[in-house]
Amino acid sequence: MFTHFYAGYESSQPAGPATFSQNDSQAHGTDLIGRPILFVHGQFAGSTIRAELREIQQAELGRKYARVDRRPLDPPPVVQLRLFKVRDVGTEHELESEIPNYEDVQILGLLCTVDLFPVPFVSKSPSKSEASETVHYVNNHPIEESSKATSALVGATFVQPSVIDYEGKKAILFVFADLAVKIEGSFILRYRFFDIFSRPYNYQDLAIQAECYGGAFHVYSTKEFPGLQASTELTKHLARWGVRLNTRETERRRRKKGETREHFSPSPNSGTRKRKRSSGPSTDGGFQSDEEE
DNA sequence: AAAGCGGCCTCCGTTTAAAG
């Protein structure tokens, strides 16, 4: 989508760390992930920067949804972006130092996106997939690129960062408060970070600068959904800082039928619910035709 | 072909959080 954003730019600067393997251009700029990158454009022009992504809060569960009533993954996944300035790249004096103050980083243009991967139930014989397809492991279960199921992911899959006090100093955090999954099962997320206003030396595509894989979570059918826990401290902290997300003080789990809460009188017509379902032949395209993604 | 069964989506009432 952002491919060739800076196409045509030619630089005459000396060879830098980002000049290797230009041959395969099919990879959407993934070949620089995790590497020190010399930038010629953007806020870090002239510097070599290595970006690192770390999941600091993982989703635990979600409720599958179809077309309406979206239910976000909970707790909201949060990843932290760390940036390291690298000097004397490739020499024996190579030295890395973290950006001293993240408040000084130009936030505009920084984005993090997510991909969804199913976690297989039982480990298929590990021999099967020694192809370079495997991108990650979840307790010895190989996760293959071709199993990517991002199309089942709905909501805000691209988010801008928030600069928030975290562990005593400002940090760049990406909060995914509006993610839902359309199929049930176990999954992991892959986070990828890029900056639309930066361009590496001698590089045509927009570069993915960092990625990381998150912890596994489970998406339940409506019926077996166990309910949501109270918000984590991190979630509440983010809300306090104005990040838009759902918070709940207590665990949410409605009392079972017949269960009473001291002065609770059971509903008179429990069991015989009248519904005014729009009786039509439904064909379920009739109403709710709006779709996203 | 008809009846039975089960999975699943949508819709609803209640509860909680936010706003006034």
Next chain:
DNA sequence: CTTTAAACGGAGGCCGCTTT
């Protein structure tokens, strides 16, 4: 505190598949 809006859990009933 009271009111409004959103979040949330529950389950009815639709739909497609299986069995008789």
